[in-house]
Amino acid sequence: MNRRPLVIVAAAAGVLTTAALALPHLPPNPLSESFNASVFKEQGKHFATAADAPARGDAPVRGNRAFALPSWVPKDATDIRVRVRTDGRARLIRFTLGATPLDGPQCATGTPHKVRGPGLNARWWPGDARDGARPECRDHYQYQVAVRGKRVYAWTDGTPSPGGLIPQKSAPVVRASAQR
Known part of the structure; x- marks a missing residue:
């Protein structure tokens, strides 16, 4: 009996299993980000300053609109990570x-x-972020915010803010000009 096909299948299964377990824990790189986006449906970005992050009104270039910061984040915030x-x-x-x-x-x-918790995973996210968190409703989505010294942690599951408006993806918002 020829065992070569069985050895090849077993080796391929081992490589795929190892990749599935190791890739999510590697530092961000094109391969791990691509794997996370396709398998876990998650993406992450790092911005040195708030000015480096896309503004909410920016055109959705390469999906950057998802990384726009909420309006309540101070303009001088630094070391920003978004997942x-x-x-x-x-x-x-x-x-x-x-x-x-x-x-x-x-x-x-x-x-x-x-x-609820957003169900996302990030190595930089502390396990006790929920302790002392308070609601924040000044944006389209309601966030939970925890402040630890100078470090701020915020998350949302997509729950709309009370009285907030969720931007429509299909049609642009057109504002009527004031009449004289």
Whole structure:
């Protein structure tokens, strides 16, 4: 009996299993990011400053709109890490505060909803991020925010903010000009 095909199949299965277990834990690189995007439906980006991150109004060039920061993130925030579900709703954000303090999470437009964990994985995300987290509702999505010294952790599962509007992907928003 020829055992060569069985050895080849076993070796291929071993290589695929090793890759599936090792790739998500490698430092970000094109291969691991491609694997995470296709298998886990997650993508991540790092921005040195808030100015480096795409603005919400930017055209969706290469899917960058999903990485736009919420409006309540201070403009002088640094070392920003964002991990998103590829549909753009679930999101983890970590950043370091600059001279501008975080003005405190707010939900002035209504009662915040219960936000589940986003179900995303990132090596830079602490396991105890939920401790002391407060709701933040000044953006399209409701976030939970935890502040640890100068480090801020925020996440959303895509729950709309009370009274917030979710941007439509299909049609651009056109504002009527003021009449005289």
